[in-house]
Amino acid sequence: DAEITQSPRHKITETGRQVTLACHQTWNHNNMFWYRQDLGHGLRLIHYSYGVQDTNKGEVSDGYSVSRSNTEDLPLTLESAASSQTSVYFCASSESLGDRLGYTFGSGTRLTVV
């Protein structure tokens, strides 16, 4: 069965370190998204991609970067981790823009920056 997987599930890192969160989907979806979830804010969009070599900034992109070298993967990199980036991160994918079927989500990565 097709799926979207995130790794690791939990991670603790130190302030200033570079961290990469993995997202891999086997749906063959062109559109992929990264969100962060914080209490009182819901899920906020960090970066998104419409296809290979395409990346776009979301509403909370500062301090984060992504790259899309193939259809399946959209890794999220924190260039220099800060305590404010402690959060739960979700990757999602969709078949088309405004996908009436909704979006497929990974199970999330809980990142703690100490």
Added chain:
Amino acid sequence: AQTVTQSQPEMSVQEAETVTLSCTYDTSENNYYLFWYKQPPSRQMILVIRQEAYKQQNATENRFSVNFQKAAKSFSLKISDSQLGDTAMYFCAFVDSNTGKLIFGQGTTLQVKP
């Protein structure tokens, strides 16, 4: 800017009773999709129900139904015959069909009491 607002941070309901979660949104688009997602303690994002804005008929999925008021930009979720397994955080979300971005509300934590 397109926004989604959930004004009830927390709600509780007795098992077998009915509860309604509120959601309002703001957009200048005419065609769009709305969703309710459920997030249990497992952290997984589960699509509960979706509504297409061009359809006047309210969507229904078993015990879950929506009250979609397009003119008022309101999209509430009604859960009938509440079950303990309905305990979760619920997110209202709106799809920007031009960009494919899924915009979330802040979430409502629902507790079903035995």
